[in-house]
Amino acid sequence: MSIENDIRQIAVAHQAADGALLPMLVAVNRALGYVPAEADAVLADLLNITKADVAGMVSFYSDFRRAPPGQRRVAVCRAEACQAAGGDALAAEIEAATGCAMGATAADGSVTLDAAYCFGNCALAPAVMVDGALIGRATPARFVEAFGKAGAP
């Protein structure tokens, strides 16, 4: 199977939707972890639009990545409510603990660290998401515990 075929299979389920490009890209990004460059021609063909239309969508929305993310995913909320509850210091600790700068993937591909702007967990700030699991009242120790546990085989 070529990657083009994989992408076509994922995307075609949304072809009948009004405004299908967004759900198609969300589905590809979720299934593969990123939107490969090969997707542009496939989706353009399915929707009878240009490759530039697809590329413009990918570059606009911050969820869409052009390269595979790290094996582990960490997202730290950097918005005001978490800032008010010690989020700046926590973010710095997490950068140190993962060896990753905000927005970067580790050179060995082990982890991607992203800034997030609100998980709606403001009343339990600061908030961090580790591999899709939300952690409230986050501290460096609680982060390390969750990061270590979720990473264990």
Next chain:
Amino acid sequence: MSRVFVPKDSGARSVGADAVAAAFAALGAEVVRTGSRGLYWLEPMAEVETAAGRIAYGPMAPGDAAAALADRSDKRIGLLAAFPPFARQTRMLFARVGLIDPLDYRAYQAAGGGVGLAAARAMTPDAVIAAIKASGLRGRGGAGFPTGIKWQTVSQAEGARKYVVCNADEGDSGTFADRMLMEGDPFLLLEGMAIAGHAVGADKGYIYLRSEYPDAEATLEAAIAAAPFLDAAFSVELRVGAGAYICGEETALLESLEGKRGMSRAKPPLPAISGFMAAPTVVNNVLTLAAAPAILAAGAAAHAALGSGRSLGTMPFQLSGNVRYPGLYEAPFGLSLRTLVEDWGGGTASGRPLRAVQVGGPLGAYFPAALLDTPLDYEAFAAAGGMLGHGGVVVFDDTVDLARQARFALAFCAHESCGKCTPCRIGAQRGVEVVDKIIAGEDRPRQRAVLDDLLEVMRDGSLCALGGLTPVPVQSALDWFPEDFEREAGS
């Protein structure tokens, strides 16, 4: 066998509610997962059913389950109806959240769900719109536009097809009421959308949900599949965004829903005339749509009897940041900010003096302690130079640096700007640079003149509320906390 209620709310889960639920189940209790009551400092909470009612305990650890079942736990809160932080609220929108399994339709009906839609469908669309108008309901997303007038505009607009779009792109930091409602009582939102569909003649509704809310996504998908009142005459589709704050702006949301970059549209035409796919479209916030069922069930007068001035009904205020008792507090409009922050919220969590309160999200003003007596209603906040927005209140103690917060507001706008209009795209970026120079002590009077000019251009010249309102937090920081911009550089 005891019945125990433990929240499945993503906030409660983020502090261990799943493990608490498992501990009760392991002891043989029947565990019902519910929404959260919103008393987040007590999460994870558990409520044990007794002959006297549900006895609450919290914050729970898995090891506390046995003692709670035997009612000899030091985590005992008691009946929430007798617990002031809950009892003094007026729970209308959130009446069922925390009470029932969010996906149990029979429990929803038993707790009063479905009555509003049944009443609406027995009425003419015009009568439904008249009831919404008479209730005084205004858009809860922030703009406060009268909902009945919006519905009437869509109803009267020419169009072969019409749509109801729910704005569930709750991106403002410090707001989480939409998330709690979607996770805790999703049928209420769907019922409100069906009422709107009947009122305006739409057969299709969309919920545009932000991707940062995976639990809400799963709950809504399940609720859409289970809701017996959704059918070919009115169906709902869930659409998930992809990380763009601007898509909370209604015209950018519509562009995104159409599968395009989320770039704001010029208004007019209003979405009510030409919205999704150029068809007349109701775009309402989650809480606005969720308010409709109670208005139809209990009557417009009951809704209009609550609140103050032209802000009628209740608002779920969301309190967070550096505050002792963070959570969701639903109360009639008109409650003072001081009552919410000091009496209900218990002041700062750090115990240090309160210095600033940001109300209304990243585009809301920073108020000093001197403005705490401002009533929480749309007009009072506007008169004080702020905005109530979606009802989020973020508390900061005296360690906050308002020059840094002003810089953040501009940097956030630069990051999230869709790029369509110059004042927002360039102004926010220049604003960051200018504030950096002010912080660094470079030629302050001249930089301040540039900043004032920039803020004016952004406020008056931006296409949408992102560029237009970003000056609000910056201006409030300059007006109320000028000393933070005058500090010696490097101090």
